[in-house]
Amino acid sequence: MEDEGVDNPYKFDSKFTKYKNSPIAGDFRSTWGDARKASRNKGNREINFRLIVIIAVLFLIVLWFFDFDLSMFTRF
Numbered sequence: 001m002e003d004e005g006v007d008n009p010y011k012f013d014s015k016f017t018k019y020k021n022s023p024i025a026g027d028f029r030s031t032w033g034d035a036r037k038a039s040r041n042k043g044n045r046e047i048n049f050r051l052i053v054i055i056a057v058l059f060l061i062v063l064w065f066f067d068f069d070l071s072m073f074t075r076f
Contacts, residue, residue, distance in 0.1 A: 024030070
């Protein structure tokens with residue numbers, strides 16, 4: 001393991017070493033991967049709640065459209 005504080009006299013750095021991990025301007029794959037990593041770290045709690053509400057409203061609209069009768073769930 002190499003110590004960060006100690007310089008290695010036998011290590012030859014290239015002038016391109018500092019650009020090794022930087023993305024290329026036209027590289028859409030790395031840009032897309034960075035965007036996916038950023039979106040995974042965001043909190044999706046609001047999006048999940050909004051999605052559940054939208055699905056519930058659409059479900060109720062479908063039930064209303066087919067004139068679904070909720071009285072069959074009662075025992076009267």
